[in-house]
Amino acid sequence: MNWPIIKPMTYLRIILCIFCAALFAYFTSGSAFLPKFIISSFVLLGFGTSVTFVVKKWVLTPELLAIFKTRSLIAPLSFILVLPFEFRFSLPVVILASCIYFIFILGVLFFPYGEKDNKESYANRFFIFLFFFSGIASLIYQVSWQRILFQMIGVNTESVVIIVSIFMLGLGLGGLLGGVISKKYPGKLPEAFFLCEFLIGAFGFFSSYIFKAFNPIFWSVSFSSGMTLLFLLLLIPTIFMGATLPILVTYLNYYKKNTGVSFGTLYFFNTAGAALASFLCVDLLFVFMGIESSTKIAALFNLGVGLFTFVYIRLTHSSSIEIQEEDSYQEASGSSFIYYLLAFLVGFISLSQEILWVRAIGFSVAGMPQVFGHVLGFFLVGIALSSAYAKKLCEEETFPMKKISYMLLASAVVYAFSLVLVSFVLSLTANGGLLVSYGLIMVVAFLQGGVLIALCHDLLSKKGGHVGSQLSKLYLANILGCTLGPLVTGYFILDSLSLEKAFFLFALGSVFLSLIMYKPEKEKIIASVISLLIVGGTYFVFADKILFKLFKKSAPMAATKFDKVIQNRHGIITTHIDENGFHITSGGGGFDGKWSEGLFYDFPLDRPYIFALLHPKPRKILLIGMSVGAWGRIIQDYKHLESLDIVDINPGYFKLSSMYPGHEKLISDPRVKIHFNDARRWLKLNENKKFDVIIMNTPHHYRSMVSNLLSKEFLELSKSKLNENGIVFFNATNSPDGLYTGAQVFKRITPYANLFMGTDSIASLDKDERIRVLREDFVYKRAGVSDLEFEKKIDKVASKDFSDIGPILRERKDLLLITDDNMLTEYKRPHSRYSWLYWIKDFPRE
Template sequence: MNKRLKIVIIVLFFISGISSIVYQVVWQRYLTFSFGSDTLSTTIIVSIFMLGLGLGSYLGGKISDSLDDLKRLGLYVIIEIVIAVFGVLSSFFLYDILYQKFSTENLLLSIFLSFVFLLPPTVAMGSTLPLLSKLFETSLREIKTNTYYLYAFNTFGAAFGAFIPFFIIVPRLGFNGLIYFAALLNLLCVLVTILMYKSLKHIPHNRTSNSEKEEELVVKETTQLNWYLLFGVSGFIALSLEMIWFRTLHIMLKGNSFTFPVLLSIYLVGIAIGSIIGLMYLKKIKNPTHLFFRLQGLIVLSTLLSYIVLFFVIKNSELIESFNDYLYRYEKGRGFRMNFLTFFLTSFFVAIPTILMGVSFVSLQEASNKSIVSFGKKLGTLLFFNIGFSSISVIITTFFLFQYLGTSQSLFFLSILLIILFIYKILYIDTSYIHKTESSLLIVTTLICMAIFPDNQSMWKVFQGSHDKEILVLEDKSSVSTIKLNFLDSKTDVIFLNGLGQSYFPFKQDLGHVQLGYLPVLIHPDPKKIAIIGFGSGGTLYAASQSEKTDHIDCFEISTNQYDLVSTYGKMIDDKDINRLFNDDRIKLNIKDGRKALLNSDEKYDIIEADALRADSPYSGNIYSVEYFELLKSKLSPGGFAVSWAATERVTNTFAKVFPYAYTNGFMLIGSTSKIEIDLNSPVKEEFKALPIDWKKSVLDFKKVEYHSDQEVNNDLFPRDEFNYVYKN
């Protein structure tokens, strides 16, 4: 391939990488409305997407070997058009149809419909690399080099797409705007490819040189099936590490909606850089089989060492006391220092392992793919196994490793997997004493790291700035929940969810949540049935349960460990309010996505409220949007109240757009479809009278809020507040 054509193809793959990652992230967001944003739903969504990519890789490779170059280009044009069409239609199908028309149907139907829609575009995305890997090349060496360049720059594009659009486009145009941007990129690829196609019809292609015939006859060091399985295991480890890194960083950084795009971007940049490094030193790779295994060992070992180093530095060094204070504190940071910390800490964990992952892709191809005739098929099958095992990794890491082992022991599991891999290498691959010794040393080094690696409780204690303080930790598939004892003083403890402070104990210390739960009950004339979205410490639920008129309360929480942690804590300190809460027959504790549960329920409530959630938290847009408040309105009994934290002025305006009678005291919002009559003589619960709250004044502080059409609101597909971290109107 001449230099100009190579640059054009590389640029096309860079652009294609941007659009693909945008679709992946935005489609996952669309599907949370139908499936919910809990752990099971997220796992289903990711698995559907990855299954399509894997199938596409296999089919693209199989087809590629039977086509000439111009037919490959023609098929590539069709693929990009298909992706663009499905991109443009995705909002209509995944949100307007699947969510609004079929969301109340059973889970299996939603999975089937999602799969039917996502299969064509994801198969198309997965097919592009193996399809074009042999484009315009006449030797095996040229094909491999072309593949490494395409893989690297497609990954660079994905890294760009994971970062820049979410900082620039989403805050200005929302998710639909981002989808249209991605579709335009696909159409740009179509236009450039058509122009290139027309100018290349006269050029002959696909000539296999005689010198390559000898290379095709090289005896493989292991069977092709073994290579497929080995690359599958490599994908399993890589994606499991990505999930472990994200959980760690999200908790340490007290993450917002931009934490995952930053992590994903750095993760992908590392892989792309590693691919380029592997390409640069290609001629020096004399034994790619041993290099591939060596790299897998270094990926896991470098991860173990990064955790060990950071653990002991935080625990023993006074030089980073300010960082330790940040880990311990209630709120997240803002500004340049926070952005720098996010970049630095992410790079510290992710950079070296992901660079090694990129090099390992090159070493794998060098070791396993030695035939020009079947190169595309083998590349596609390798990617199919890699993506397929990655999909399995999502399920196992979520529902087994995090659930039963925790983050620390999940790394133990991957270390054991690595040791098994090297035992296999010693028994079946190593033929020399030097290689056997090297493999044995790597196993011993891994065992040493495992021996000094902190257990789960100790690790989270240090990584949340509490190495010299008392702390309770409970981790499972959904989250890491923590109670820091004696947080403010000897009388106040605080519950944290994924590193971020939620509320205080005892309940009566947290006056904000007490008011959030109790004021609507105090104002409503007959609050028989109540729904609370979000548990937190249980403070809002506790306050809302204080009316003797209330017969039933449904509480919805997606973090599956919070109920258990708070219950354990209540028993440990013999807190009567907490224990009474868990023994109240009127209260039903549900482990569900609250919005999804309300959507699928025919129940009507006198009061529905969401526990306070920061407006820039991930998925916070789902409970501060016009559509969410419309859902609440549809589930209210006559004269019922919808209640929300007045997190921002935009939230207040959004709330007022939906409810004709909306009131705020500056802290919380109460809305109804009918005028709210306030009875100032409503009796206050005796135990709440002693609190430093003027209840009569708190009730009188509520003023009617009017909707302003000239001001912005939050929508499901344009959650302005959630992505308002960088750009502000």
């Protein structure tokens, strides 16, 4: 028998992978060893083979390849490092283990290789390694700072778009600064990189304290002035982050003499670091730490990079010995506008597509908080791989634009069909659908991500000019596209088009971008026409089925279609009719409630009446969360009501409420004021308003951003808005930590179903008074209910136990305080329905 010719090292690598997979499967919690062993083996072998292929074929220089082949053998052993932890077999486990594997691979590239080292090889490997960790730090900052700023100014669409735009614009301006530095001080580029990293790290280490000090300043001025000050504040770190890329590309290009290769190599490792950070944030840092600790870890990365750069400068006696300002370069000739336009457009399209992916996948899993980090991570993995491939093209070809343009054309077809494929797989299996989604995100990003590197290479090959200067302008154009893409898409396009139509629009955008990137040839025109037909046909055949299929598996139901769908920039609201004929409302794919007209309806709604049983004649009421409007209608029928303020982040609920009979009374009532804003932001903007009762019927505690409504800080803010004897009603949605947090803020906690009353007042009504309030102080739609049935229902509600459970809660040692910083309910308490998005059984308790 003739065995295939396989090198001994390959056999050894396969054996190691199988051995590690066996340990991996054995140590994970639960049963079913064999399936986990098989999956682990395929993951280890597949991922290891893929990483090895990319690094060997696209990234490594010839002199490093031989050493890599021997030292990369130990990489599979990296998976053993995760075994001491108690975890369940899930997607984050595979992601984190893969990240460890990649760091091992990078370590192989970094460690010194002895006498064969020369300055070129040393500089290449040294700054590649440092730029990888710089990428990790930058992404941790972005995710963490966004969360801090959302808590400070709210999470409505305006805030999200503005914060992202400010961050990206700072990077673009930093790119310009880096171009100026690289041109004016070519002999001091390592020193410039050291200074940038040190300043970023210094700001990052103290950033949480800086933002806390900035908070009162922000609210003391107008919103526009506050945003201007915020931009100036964020400009300090982001401008130095953006400057590092042109500085390092220029420095390494003195050795490589090929801009595409220098740019592609650095961009690959920096983006790979950023991808790793995306996974680390949502699957590790936010699980075991909080936002403040995460930013300090990022700062240590920056300071460590700065320290190693300082050591490099001392060991090499500075680079100014070899690199002089008169190093020759040709002045740029002709107009470069088309290059800047293409860089802008590819940034605009790619970031817009990422936003659409976040919405689609978030909708399919009811807004789980890990989705954003995973989508961003896999998107960046695709960009990194594409950077490595583009770097290889720049080595082999003088003008790689033709291949890149065809890749862009292919991305349009894949992107157009991706939502159809994902919705189909999700309707069969939630886990499989999520994996397919992440795979398609990576493929589309890979097909698009090499454009910027190819443009830079082509621009300098044809037009000439200083490397750092040309790169910084191209980078700025790309960043402006990345800034305006989320702004235009998130603020305007999603407010005008459905998710399905927006996918179709940006698939078409990729087709047209491909056509203008490289002069059309006959075969390309034919390919473009075929692509357009595929894109258009896919949309028109499947568009009306996509959204329902995305939703169905995460929320099993008997319905076969949506009854109502409202899409806008704030999210997706749907209703369907269940097996009992009730109208079920969902927001962002998660359950919001059932439509009801009150206590004596087929679906009896009793919780909205409780506020009047625990407060002596409340008159001013704040309702946070409108949903379909049922709670507002019931509160409106309270006879002593003077004012009802309703705050909801999505105006689509107002539109939905108007579709139900009887709710026009809520909209037209002069006592009722409806505000579309983030609750925290609205409370801060209306600091002089006080209420007798605040009611929060929040979404499920494990969904994204919900810990902002259950945190100690938000409950304290709500408490500060109460009049004497005031009460806050909050729905902890079965989170015991939410109750524990309420007990730390309020002296008294009283339960009713999953609604809890928090107050410092000892005032209460006896049962007879509660019966009188229910009987006399509300206007009911009794729908033919007899007097006997009426009294029975009233007595049942009034007879509930309203005793204080605060002392019992405060004594419990197994519960933890929810804070803005720890985001406890989102990342530290796995939910059974989405356990495959968590890798820990539960967060450690005392």
